[in-house]
Amino acid sequence: MPEAPDLEVIKDYLNDRVKGTVIEAARVLRPTVLRPLAGNLAEDLPGTSLELFRREGKFLLCQLSGDRWLAINPMLTGAVQYCEPKARVYKRTSFVLELDNGMELRYLDDRQMGMVYYVDSEQLDGIYRLEKQGVDVLAGQSFDDFRAGLKKFRGEVKGVLTRGSFVSGIGNAYSDEILFAAGISPFRKVGTLKDEELERLHRQSRIVVEDAIGVLRERVGDNIHVKIRDFLKVHGKGGEPCPVCGGNISQLNANQRLTNFCRRCQPGMLNRN
Numbered sequence: 542m543p544e545a546p547d548l549e550v551i552k553d554y555l556n557d558r559v560k561g562t563v564i565e566a567a568r569v570l571r572p573t574v575l576r577p578l579a580g581n582l583a584e585d586l587p588g589t590s591l592e593l594f595r596r597e598g599k600f601l602l603c604q605l606s607g608d609r610w611l612a613i614n615p616m617l618t619g620a621v622q623y624c625e626p627k628a629r630v631y632k633r634t635s636f637v638l639e640l641d642n643g644m645e646l647r648y649l650d651d652r653q654m655g656m657v658y659y660v661d662s663e664q665l666d667g668i669y670r671l672e673k674q675g676v677d678v679l680a681g682q683s684f685d686d687f688r689a690g691l692k693k694f695r696g697e698v699k700g701v702l703t704r705g706s707f708v709s710g711i712g713n714a715y716s717d718e719i720l721f722a723a724g725i726s727p728f729r730k731v732g733t734l735k736d737e738e739l740e741r742l743h744r745q746s747r748i749v750v751e752d753a754i755g756v757l758r759e760r761v762g763d764n765i766h767v768k769i770r771d772f773l774k775v776h777g778k779g780g781e782p783c784p785v786c787g788g789n790i791s792q793l794n795a796n797q798r799l800t801n802f803c804r805r806c807q808p809g810m811l812n813r814n
């Protein structure tokens with residue numbers, strides 16, 4: 542799932558290269574992911590310019606001319622590709638925008654679980670998941686606000702972080718990284734976290750995301766549709782040695798969600814009840 546670090550880098554890339562271009566044609570190949578509330582993409586989009594790209598939590602927004610927006614919620618496997626027209630069209634490509642700079646902007650989605658809304662600004666405000674997002678992980682929320690905000694939530698800390706209504710922009714991978722950096726077990730109930738643990742969680746949420754953005758800026762290049770995760774410390778590293786204590790990194794796979802953590806560095810009972 543693209544999370545705040547991935548989307549920040551993609552957003553900046555698109556603002557550098559695609560902002561200001563005009564759509565010459567739009568081709569819909571697989572409509573499953575589309576929510577065209579403001580009209581028909583193929584008919585409406587030609588002549589429209591791409592004015593600005595913005596990230597909101599785990600959404601990528603593209604403001605178009607004429608009070609129109611594309612709001613992309615990539616969910617697990619959605620991706621945006623920027624390429625020359627001759628580049629092979631992946632089988633799971635949903636739509637293609639042909640731009641007046643001779644390039645193409647495509648949306649692809651392996652599992653077709655993402656959602657791409659084509660809306661006006663009033664409809665944009667009504668998109669459920671967008672509207673319900675919590676404070677962005679990079680918004681610089683104070684510790685006091687962070688602690689007060691968390692009091693409204695119950696359950697395991699990983700679930701609260703990824704749901705997006707407390708802090709937005711964090712998904713499965715970066716929640717594992719943040720909890721590892723903070724030394725907190727993903728299964729701890731948020732109500733049991735002490736102030737010093739909350740302080741570490743608050744601090745590391747921002748540090749882990751900012752560090753990842755730094756790494757991704759160096760490495761993503763033009764392949765913005767390819768997710769880079771190999772530099773993470775625990776997520777996707779089950780069975781490998783913990784970079785801090787050398788013990789084995791644990792792995793749990795539940796509901797198609799991989800959770801990795803170090804039992805020694807992130808103590809706490811594994812209690813799923």
Ligand SMILES: [Zn+2]
Binds near residue numbers: 787788
């Ligand atoms: Zn460890």
